[in-house]
Amino acid sequence: MVTLKQLAKELNVSISTVSKALNNSEEIGEETIKRVKELAELYNYKPNKVALSLKQNKTNTIGVIIPDILNHFLAKVLFGIEREANKYGYNIITCISNESLEKEKNSLQLLANGSVDGFILCVSQETQMKNEIQHFKKTMNQGLPIVMFDRVAHDVMCDKVIVDDFDSTYRGTQALQAEGRKHIAFISNIDELSVGKLRERGYKKAIIEQANQELLILKIANAEDSQQKIKSFFKQNKHIDGVIAADSASGVIAINTAAHYKRKVPKDISVIGFSSKSISGHSIPRLTAIRQHAKRIGANAAQLLIRRLKTPSSENLDFSTKIIKTTVVKSKSVLR
Numbered sequence: 001m002v003t004l005k006q007l008a009k010e011l012n013v014s015i016s017t018v019s020k021a022l023n024n025s026e027e028i029g030e031e032t033i034k035r036v037k038e039l040a041e042l043y044n045y046k047p048n049k050v051a052l053s054l055k056q057n058k059t060n061t062i063g064v065i066i067p068d069i070l071n072h073f074l075a076k077v078l079f080g081i082e083r084e085a086n087k088y089g090y091n092i093i094t095c096i097s098n099e100s101l102e103k104e105k106n107s108l109q110l111l112a113n114g115s116v117d118g119f120i121l122c123v124s125q126e127t128q129m130k131n132e133i134q135h136f137k138k139t140m141n142q143g144l145p146i147v148m149f150d151r152v153a154h155d156v157m158c159d160k161v162i163v164d165d166f167d168s169t170y171r172g173t174q175a176l177q178a179e180g181r182k183h184i185a186f187i188s189n190i191d192e193l194s195v196g197k198l199r200e201r202g203y204k205k206a207i208i209e210q211a212n213q214e215l216l217i218l219k220i221a222n223a224e225d226s227q228q229k230i231k232s233f234f235k236q237n238k239h240i241d242g243v244i245a246a247d248s249a250s251g252v253i254a255i256n257t258a259a260h261y262k263r264k265v266p267k268d269i270s271v272i273g274f275s276s277k278s279i280s281g282h283s284i285p286r287l288t289a290i291r292q293h294a295k296r297i298g299a300n301a302a303q304l305l306i307r308r309l310k311t312p313s314s315e316n317l318d319f320s321t322k323i324i325k326t327t328v329v330k331s332k333s334v335l336r
Contacts, residue, residue, distance in 0.1 A: 002043040011039060062305060063116035064094045065107050067124045067151075072276050073248065073294050074122060077149060080298020081120055088306050090117075099125040105135045117309050118145040120301045123153055129192050147305045149297050151194050159304040160321045163292045165195045168326045169202030172244050172272045172290060175328070177210060179270055179335045181242035185216040187230060187254060188246035189223040199246040199274070216240060226250060230257050245273030255283035255333055270334040277329075285332035297324050 008015045013032070021028045021036035028036075039045075062085055066074045082092050093116060095107035104124045111119070119139065127133075128151060136156045140146055149161040169186075176184050186203040190196035200217070207213045218233045220226050230253050234240060238261075245251030251273020258269050265271060265285055273280075275289040300322045311317055 002040075002045050007036065007039055007043070007045060011035060058117050058309075059115065060089055061091045061093055061116045062302070063107070063111040063119045063121075064092050065097055065104060065119065065121035066094065067097050067099045067122055069094075069096050072279060073150075073292060076276070076294035077122070077298040077301075080295035081302045082298075083295075084299040084302035085306070088302075088310075090302075090306065097124040101126040101130060101132055108135055108139050112139050112142055112144055116144070118147070118305050120147045120149065120305055122149055123151040123194075125151075125192055127153070128194055145305060145308045147301045147308075149301045150292075154194075157319055159301075159308065159319050161297050161301045161304065161324065162321060163195070163297070163324050163326055165198035166202040166205075168274075168290050169199040169244055169246065170206050171202075172328065173203050173206035175334070176242040176244070176270055176272065177206065177213075179242070179266075181270060182213060183216060183237070183239045184213070184242035184244065185218065185233070185237065185240045186244050186246065187218045187220070187233070187250040189220040189226055189250060190247045191219040191221075196246055199244075203244050220250070223247075223249065226253055227257075230254055231260065234258070234261055241269050243269065243271045243273070245271065245275075248273070248275050248279050251275055251287045251289070251333075252279060252283040255285070255287060259284075265333050266335045272328070272334060280329070280331070283333070288331045288333045289329045291327045291329055293324055293327065300324065 004015050004018050008018045017028060018036050021033045022040060024033065064078060064081055066078060068074055078094065085092055093111060097104040097107060101124060104127055133153045133156050136146060136153060140158065147159045150163065152160045152162060173184055184207065186200060188196050188200060204215060207215055216237055218229065220229045226249060230250065234257050243254045245254060251271050254271050255265050258265050263269050272288045272290065274292065275287055280287040280289040304320065304322065308317060
């Protein structure tokens with residue numbers, strides 16, 4: 001592989017001149033830049049990224065840690081991160097924690113050893129359950145900034161991108177109440193996560209504000225049990241006339257379960273749920289979905305981290321929390 005030194009020798013110029021020419025420095029004339037680039041292209045010259053990162057003390061690489069690559073929402077956030085990072089010349093390295101605290105720690109430790117300039121991550125389920133945050137603080141003390149998205153550790157001072165989870169279910173429940181629904185259920189298989197708890201609180205607030213309504217809550221510990229649990233829940237609570245689903249699958253299952261019990265949607269029961277476009281279409285009628293705008297979340301997370309990486313003395317920047325507003329995409333699972 002040809003080196004800067006070899007290019008400089010053949011062109012009879014200094015190594016510094018070659019380097020500056022390849023980076024379009026204003027100190028180098030246009031003719032010299034042209035000669036250097038033509039020879040570099042002829043020899044298929046590629047800069048030594050490892051040496052460059054050591055010299056500049058940066059890698060132009062972002063570490064991304066997500067809990068589950070099969071989760072459609074997280075995959076779309078990852079897409080948004082990569083696309084936005086690429087605009088600013090950054091690459092990404094992705095690690096999967098598989099909802100494990102230990103794997104999350106190991107991923108941070110592995111990439112913090114000179115491989116990345118900072119991190120974007122979604123906190124694993126086990127980390128949230130154990131309320132463990134020291135590994136995040138240790139990483140930031142090494143000079144590596146962290147941006148958290150969706151599931152965040154509120155006790156960690158860092159930039160964050162979140163969805164208005166509480167307000168989304170509060171408004172969603174109110175929308176069902178406006179239809180005249182009196183027996184609205186809340187179904188969730190993400191009860192252990194911060195976002196699940198916030199969504200439940202939003203539902204509870206809307207129900208409690210109506211003096212004549214009762215709380216009907218189904219928490220599913222294992223997502224694989226969702227179908228059977230929801231069937232049993234409907235059987236035990238035949239008066240349910242509305243459903244707010246906190247996760248991507250429960251709303252679709254609720255609609256299909258209503259059909260199983262010969263209940264018409266939306267005539268007998270209306271359903272709203274957090275869901276993506278691809279998943280909401282798995283029921284008839286199509287689920288009215290609360291969209292979280294995953295790609296926008298990813299783009300905002302990348303922007304916050306890159307802003308911090310590119311700002312001199314970024315430790316003086318105030319930490320910010322970006323709230324992404326959800327959108328209700330109405331379909332035929334509600335009356336109006």
